[in-house]
Amino acid sequence: MATRTDAPTRREQILKEAARLFAERGFHGVGVDEIGAAVGISGPGLYRHFAGKDAMLAELLVGISGQLLKGAKRRLAEADGSSGPTEVLDSLIEGHIDFALDDRPLITLHDRELDRLRDSDRKLVRQLQRQYVELWVEVVRQVYPALAEPTARSAVHSVFGLLNSTPHLGRSGSLPGRGATAALLHRMARGAFEAVGA
Amino acid sequence: MATRTDAPTRREQILKEAARLFAERGFHGVGVDEIGAAVGISGPGLYRHFAGKDAMLAELLVGISGQLLKGAKRRLAEADGSSGPTEVLDSLIEGHIDFALDDRPLITLHDRELDRLRDSDRKLVRQLQRQYVELWVEVVRQVYPALAEPTARSAVHSVFGLLNSTPHLGRSGSLPGRGATAALLHRMARGAFEAVGA
DNA sequence: CAGGGAGGTTAGCGCTCGTTAACCTGTGGG
């Protein structure tokens, strides 16, 4: 697994807190002083680690998109040959759910603050997102060959909406436990695809 | 139907444009001068119609929540007795889809800028939202009696995520037409519920 | 032991933005 046990670097602390604050109150609703305070330093000290507030957002969004895509590609490669498209789709769903449950702030940012990026960064993020979507679309059409491509794409976007609803599912208190929530989302996603593909 | 054929009042113009701009660039990302320009007047002229920028957002969010709840109650009352719970659920889904397709900017605002409201307004909106959710939960549990209440509530929130994904479905260009999109969303929503309720 | 860079600090500049003040203009009723 190569999980990292190192202490998180200052940069990572900052990114994590910035993600949380941006998700809670929006990019423009958070000041640099607040981000600094969240990691124990104050205001302009952040500029030793980032070129500016925009750079933090950019790194967050590019990171999310890249991580999602990378994970999906890995799952696709792992399952290649050894299992059918249905298992691959299940694996994609599982990966997306893990992400939605573990990194709720990032999921929130993902489709909320994209317009605040510089043109080049926004294009990069959009490209990564599109690749991710197209990868899903291919797998979905293997499982449900009757689906036309535009329909499959719309269905994929809608299922993302479903899976990304985790920030609205109670403030992580009233949930029936992480495993149960993951299973619920998984069944609903499969059911949604099934309803349009069969 | 009592559809209104009057010309929209200035207040309504402002609210509509403000909703669009807030949805596009966020509450803090839009200046009052921009909102004014969008309706042909400039900057501070808005203060003849609203107490402030916050008041516009408040009126928008309270309006959305109230309208959604009102529509749902009406549909519930109309179908009472004359049809089974399945038809009521279909009617609720249909109403929510109409709203998501016709007022995309408002749907976007609905779960994005709630924290910017004054405490009293935010509590009001939250209360309206909760009533709306509980109304759905009751109907869902009538259709699928096997569902425990917390599970049903999570499922409802997730379906809202699915239905509210319309802003991500192409910029209203590549869709296969409004009717087809509505039908797609409807089938997926029903499939998602079916997958956890049966 | 010198010194230099990494990583902080506080002070403050400059710009943006919400809001207010003061003023103007058409229009409809007494």
Place this chain on the structure above:
DNA sequence: CCCACAGGTTAACGAGCGCTAACCTCCCTG
């Protein structure tokens, strides 16, 4: 005819915020 008011205008103020400047202090290395 007048005048009050609805609905605009521009000027300007004040607060907040991103960012820079200038400085300080460890710690690590030659």
